[in-house]
Amino acid sequence: MRVAVIGAGVIGLSTALCIQEQFQSLLPSLQLEVHADHYSPHTTSDGAAGLWQPYLSDHGNLQETLWNKETFDHLLTHSGSPAAREMGLFLISGYNLFVQPVPDPSWKNIVLGFRHLTPKELELFPGYSYGWFNTALMLECRSYLPWLTRRLTQRGVKFFHRKVESFQELVAQGVDVIINCSGMRAGELQPDPQLQPGRGQIIKVVAPWVKHFIITHSTGSDIYNSPYVIPGSEFTVLGGINQQGNWNEETSAQDHQTIWESCCRLLPSLQEAKIVQEWSGLRPTRPRVRLERETFHHGALQAEVIHNYGHGGFGITIHWGCAMAAARLFGSLLQEQQPPSPPEPRL
Amino acid sequence: MAAPKAAVVGAGVIGLSTALCIVETCPSCSVTVLSDQFSPNTTSDVAAGMLIPHTCPGTPIHVQKKWFKETFSYLFGISNSAEASEAGIHLISGWQIFKNTPKEELPFWSDVVLGFRSMSEAELQKFPQHQFGQAFTTLKCDCPPYLLWLEKRLKATGVQMHTRKVADLWELHSEYDVVVNCAGIGAHQLVRDENLFPVRGQVLKVHAPWVKNFIRDGDGSTYIYPGIHRVTLGGTREKDNWSLSPDPGTTKDIFDRCCSIEPSLWGAQDIKVKVGLRPSRQSVRLQREVLSQGGAKLLVVHNYGHGAGGFSMHRGTAKETAHLVGECIAALQGSSSRAKL
Numbered sequence: 001m002r003v004a005v006i007g008a009g010v011i012g013l014s015t016a017l018c019i020q021e022q023f024q025s026l027l028p029s030l031q032l033e034v035h036a037d038h039y040s041p042h043t044t045s046d047g048a049a050g051l052w053q054p055y056l057s058d059h060g061n062l063q064e065t066l067w068n069k070e071t072f073d074h075l076l077t078h079s080g081s082p083a084a085r086e087m088g089l090f091l092i093s094g095y096n097l098f099v100q101p102v103p104d105p106s107w108k109n110i111v112l113g114f115r116h117l118t119p120k121e122l123e124l125f126p127g128y129s130y131g132w133f134n135t136a137l138m139l140e141c142r143s144y145l146p147w148l149t150r151r152l153t154q155r156g157v158k159f160f161h162r163k164v165e166s167f168q169e170l171v172a173q174g175v176d177v178i179i180n181c182s183g184m185r186a187g188e189l190q191p192d193p194q195l196q197p198g199r200g201q202i203i204k205v206v207a208p209w210v211k212h213f214i215i216t217h218s219t220g221s222d223i224y225n226s227p228y229v230i231p232g233s234e235f236t237v238l239g240g241i242n243q244q245g246n247w248n249e250e251t252s253a254q255d256h257q258t259i260w261e262s263c264c265r266l267l268p269s270l271q272e273a274k275i276v277q278e279w280s281g282l283r284p285t286r287p288r289v290r291l292e293r294e295t296f297h298h299g300a301l302q303a304e305v306i307h308n309y310g311h312g313g314f315g316i317t318i319h320w321g322c323a324m325a326a327a328r329l330f331g332s333l334l335q336e337q338q339p340p341s342p343p344e345p346r347l
Numbered sequence: 348m349a350a351p352k353a354a355v356v357g358a359g360v361i362g363l364s365t366a367l368c369i370v371e372t373c374p375s376c377s378v379t380v381l382s383d384q385f386s387p388n389t390t391s392d393v394a395a396g397m398l399i400p401h402t403c404p405g406t407p408i409h410v411q412k413k414w415f416k417e418t419f420s421y422l423f424g425i426s427n428s429a430e431a432s433e434a435g436i437h438l439i440s441g442w443q444i445f446k447n448t449p450k451e452e453l454p455f456w457s458d459v460v461l462g463f464r465s466m467s468e469a470e471l472q473k474f475p476q477h478q479f480g481q482a483f484t485t486l487k488c489d490c491p492p493y494l495l496w497l498e499k500r501l502k503a504t505g506v507q508m509h510t511r512k513v514a515d516l517w518e519l520h521s522e523y524d525v526v527v528n529c530a531g532i533g534a535h536q537l538v539r540d541e542n543l544f545p546v547r548g549q550v551l552k553v554h555a556p557w558v559k560n561f562i563r564d565g566d567g568s569t570y571i572y573p574g575i576h577r578v579t580l581g582g583t584r585e586k587d588n589w590s591l592s593p594d595p596g597t598t599k600d601i602f603d604r605c606c607s608i609e610p611s612l613w614g615a616q617d618i619k620v621k622v623g624l625r626p627s628r629q630s631v632r633l634q635r636e637v638l639s640q641g642g643a644k645l646l647v648v649h650n651y652g653h654g655a656g657g658f659s660m661h662r663g664t665a666k667e668t669a670h671l672v673g674e675c676i677a678a679l680q681g682s683s684s685r686a687k688l
Contacts, residue, residue: 080473085614090557091473093440093484112470113482121461121484124427124438133462133484135440135470135560209437209489209575211559233557269431 001029002174003330006164006189007181007309008036010045010141010319013148015179015308018320018327020155027334034152035170037163040145044183045315047202047281049230049237050088050140051213052317055223058106061288065106067321072110074320075137088143090233093135094213095121097128102217104132111136125266128216136213139316140232164189167305168298177333178296178305179326184284186309192290195310198283199246200224200239201255203263205273207236214266216240224283224313227262235276238263242313244285251278286310291322293329304333350377351676352522356513356537357529357651358382359391360488363497364661365529365650368669370504373676379523380501383512383533386494390531393550393623394658395572395579396435396488398422399443399563400456401655405630408455411656414663416459421662422486435492435575440484441561442466444477444608449565460485474608477564487561488658489574513537517638520645525675527648527668532626534651540632543652545624547588549597551580551605553615562608567655569604571612578615580605584655586627593620628652633664635671646675 005016012034020032040046052072058065079089095117108114117131125131153159164170167189170178180186187195210231218226227240240262241255256278264270290307308326311318353376355366366380386392400415402408426436444466457463466480474480498508513519516538519526528534535543555578563570572579580601598620606612632652638645650668653660 080610082610082613084611085557090559090611092559113464113467115462115464118462133440138557207432208556209432209435211437211439211573231559268427268429269437271429272432 001027001031001176003030003032003177003179004170004175005032005034005179005181006036007183008034008039008145008159009043009181009183010145010315011183011308011311011322012036012179012181013145013152014319014323015181015326016152016157017148018323019179019330020152020157022327023330023334024155031158033158033160035160035162035164037161039159039161040149041142043141043145044281044284045141045145047200047279048141048316049202049232049239050138050316051092051230052137052139053215054105054107054314054317055312056102056105056217064289064318067318067325068107068314069110070321070324071318072137075139079137083147086143087147088138088140088233090138091135092138092213092231093133095125095215096132097125097214097216098130099128099219101130108134138232141316167296167303171296171298171301171303176303177330178303179330180305180307181309183309183311184282186284186290186307192286194286196245196285197247198222198224198285198312199241199243199248199280200283200313201241201251201259201278201280202237202239203256203259203275204235204237204277204279205270205275207231207270207273209269210236210267216266227259227266229263229267229270236273238270242283247282249280249282251280283313284310284315285312289318289322291325291329293333306330306333350375351524351679352377352379353525353527353672354519354523355380355527355529356382356516357531357533358385358494358508359389359529359531360490360494360657360661361531361650361653361664362529363494363501364665365527365668366501366506367497368662368665369527369672370501370506372669373673376672376676378501378506380506380508381511381513383510385508385510386491386498389494390623390626391494391657392490393548393621394490395550395570395574395581396490396493396658397561397572398460398486398488398659400454400659401567402455403630403654403656405628411660412455412459414660414667415456417663417666418659418661419459419486422488426486430496432575433492434496435489437487437489437575438484439487439561439573440482441563442470442480442482443563443565444471444474444480445565446477448479457483476607487572487574492575516647517640517645520638520643523645524679525646525648525672527650527672529650531651531653532624534626534632534649538649543626543628544587545589546627546654547583547585547590547622547624548581549583549593549601549620549622551598551601552577552619552621553580553612554617555612555615557611558609564608569608571605571609577619580612589624591622591624593622625654626652627654631660631664633667633671635675646679648672648675
């Protein structure tokens, strides 16, 4: 059975690994492949700082909160293991800042040590009058994606460096199941007006004295459209751009100014930080993650498609829960394809 | 009287911060720093520079708290400014963990550091051998940057710094009006203080930039303190051990203990081993003294014996010392004007 995963970002590779780990031994004929035009370090996932943090509100979408929790718990278990370093996984503490009191987030009991900021702490952040402190995790994709790739390669998964133009081209080649983890460009494979770009831009700097993440929020503004500072294992990411509907992947000088000035106001010590890179990418934004099965027909041929895209600015945060859910959909697909068991012989 | 001349003996965190406080409070004073060692070769350079006080048995708690609070406030201001990275000052959060629940509920400094609280059950799961813990945010002074920043500020105000081994304070009596003794462990020899003893500390400074939180065992024996470029792993507390040579067996023991509470450290690279002698005493010696020989006098202010708490108390003790220096100068000016009548 040929299963082709489209996309090699955090969603594609983790979904491939979940399916591989759970079904290879049960289904010796399973031949898993990854097809993608971009691999690490050129995926959207690579541009993300890698902080585990969902949006502030889940809008009643309990399913996504559960997937976020599953991901956090899975990563936390691995954070104390020898593999953590290689995975790019480590604990980090930090601040969420607001200009007015807000309700606690859906994830307050998922992260470690969630609490409100004290008045003394708020003195550090003039202009912000309310905030949270908690310990969360960082998962740096420039390490995690290669780690996933190594594991997949060891297990015989094949990789193809190509742009998939349509589901039919894969079906025509003999692919039985397609796992669609194409992120921002899912609309090119099947139109989806709900999928929109949330354009982001970041500046990577050398600022090793920064040990906390700082995410600010402003009323009336989308998440991540307000300055943020996220220290990684080597570089610190400065950001604060989230432009809905903007497909431009080029970095903008004006956005650079906005990010630089607002982050230096937030953390004056950043004025001495050396800039090493600029990057711009598109968050694959959707009202809800599309995680569902569909049967795709092409003439006489058909294939099962499992969609797993539209993770916006929380792909890393939710990836494992979604990968496990996609693997469950794959499992149910296999069950349906089982021939009916022969009748019990009568005594 | 001509501009009063003060010599500060010692160029570790105590000497340099004291010199700076003297310049700030007595602008008319001419200050010179004399030391046989400067950064990166002082005891301070070995220390992690964490602002977590150690209780001094002989100093009243309210005094220790005052010194700590002054130090914390001073550094808090710098950490929040454009100079933070040059000065090596940064905020850091983490955990103090205990194998057995400590007797005292709250340390005296719990309301000075930020966000102090008990660790949750979920947080403690990361440390299966420990039953209790405290989480908080404090400051760290990285050395050499902090000492170099102090040196730069001193030079900007005209303070001279000379490499010189002072064998006896009296040798300075003809050149200076006031001598400030910040010789740290050197005071054992310099003023023959038998109450001062070394507590040897060996540490490892490793490259592990993914470690963003500090972890400290409440018994003080094991700690992981991430700095700007390196993480300090410690440590030892060997009373009356004067050896400055790193011990390989100790290195392995420190590394093992730290890896057992933070397993990701197994991947740490480029391990450098350092040794420092904490200048320990029942209490910090912070007092005036008058030395006299024949008809000549030398006013001395002592500021040494900070043990494991040098960084935590430095600004507070420096200010108090500068105040005493001010008193000495006032006394000298008083007696010199009386001499004119």
